[in-house]
Amino acid sequence: MSLQEKYQTLLELANQNGTSYELSEGDGVLHINGTAPSEEAKQQLWDEYNRIDPDYRAGDLMLNVSVGGAAAGGGGHTYTVESGDNLTKIGAKYGLTWQQVFDANKDIISDPDKIFPGQELKIPGA
């Protein structure tokens, strides 16, 4: 049985509840990337996923559905600064240098030695 067959009810549901999606497949994993019209619609898809593959153990589907088009906010990843953090430490979490993190956040950081807990830093490339 193909992965599309296995997850066909999930795809049918996406069509019904107004979720637009694109499929891709590689290394035995089906990827569904899409946009749902509401949180409720997204939750319906996750419920159906759980029905087909209880507790999501099979490892053959990546369901990446966001809500709304604009609500995604550009899709960039952010990191929230904690006390004791510095740019080198934060960069290391993502395989980046402190300079790369600094460059992406020059609008909010003027001095690379001064960052504050609670600041939301943009992580380039994530």
Added chain:
Amino acid sequence: MKIKFLTVICLAVVAFITACGKSDADVQKAVAAKLAADNVSGVTVAVKDGVATLTGEVADITVKNKAEASAKGVEGVKSVVNNTTPKPVPTPVPPPADPMLKGKVEENLKKAGCTGATVAIANGVVTLSGTVPEAKFVECVKIVNESGAGKLNNQLQKGK
């Protein structure tokens, strides 16, 4: 007597034609029209003895299913042979480099309150283990699904 006989013959002929229903060509047209009306594209239909055979490459399995359902509902179709195939899908976008992916997943798990979850990553495959509160379980799984990872090996357990 002769008239009665002719009447019987006529009735038999009429009954025979009715039983046979529409011609295959008519049914073929009706199915094609129904598919177009249902926005099913990429499907070619052939009809022989009331059996509709669908062929062609469709966007995905939902279109394949829809084509079959549409054809079955058309008058004169006795059965449907669905030989349509979903078109091959592209390979996924490659996942971010492992350290980048790890940082992103760990930070998002932390933001979502998935304490107790541990992350290991090799070649874009995320292994999620540890125990998280049951109420958080789905949320934690979602984070990996939405991280751009290539695959999730989900060993996460539900706790209290």
